[in-house]
Amino acid sequence: MPVAATGQQAAPNDPPHDSATDRAVIIRRIAIIMLALAGPVAWADGPKITHADLQPIFARLRQAGWNVDGPLRWSYFFAGKNSAALDEVRRALEAQGYLFVTISSHRNGVTLLQMDRIEAHTVASLDLRNREFYVLAARYPGVEYDGMEAGRLPR
Numbered sequence: 001m002p003v004a005a006t007g008q009q010a011a012p013n014d015p016p017h018d019s020a021t022d023r024a025v026i027i028r029r030i031a032i033i034m035l036a037l038a039g040p041v042a043w044a045d046g047p048k049i050t051h052a053d054l055q056p057i058f059a060r061l062r063q064a065g066w067n068v069d070g071p072l073r074w075s076y077f078f079a080g081k082n083s084a085a086l087d088e089v090r091r092a093l094e095a096q097g098y099l100f101v102t103i104s105s106h107r108n109g110v111t112l113l114q115m116d117r118i119e120a121h122t123v124a125s126l127d128l129r130n131r132e133f134y135v136l137a138a139r140y141p142g143v144e145y146d147g148m149e150a151g152r153l154p155r
Helices: 019-038 049-063 083-094 124-140
Strands: 072-080 099-105 109-117 144-150
Touching: 049 124, 072 083, 072 124, 083 099, 083 109, 083 124, 083 144, 124 144
Parallel strands: none
Antiparallel strands: 072 109, 072 144, 099 109
16 A cells, blocks of 8 residues: 555555655645744735735625636736846746746836636635745845736636
């Protein structure tokens, strides 16, 4: 009988474990713990999207008939005037399994990067993701996390 990642013997119906997946889960849990221990991150104006902001978004999606309890196509946006830094953000997120969608320049000199991933979220998990992205953007000069939007899965 296979041994689970916890070192205990796996139940007969447990799916096989992939060591790369197990490592990714452990790394994500460590990141979550580190964010929790670090306390609130100091943004210039505070986080732009808060837990309280997400609750009505989920409610509106539900009212519109969306299955917000299952996977959706989540688009995440980063903005800035430093294209090289945005490209570094792109590479960092691609390494984590995000899909590059587009990078576009606007008249005001701001470039917008869109990265997507199909995943399921709760208000709490999306709040955590947003916090992770605020921290990520702060690591790159001239880059800001600009928010997210949900999209239906392709049929």
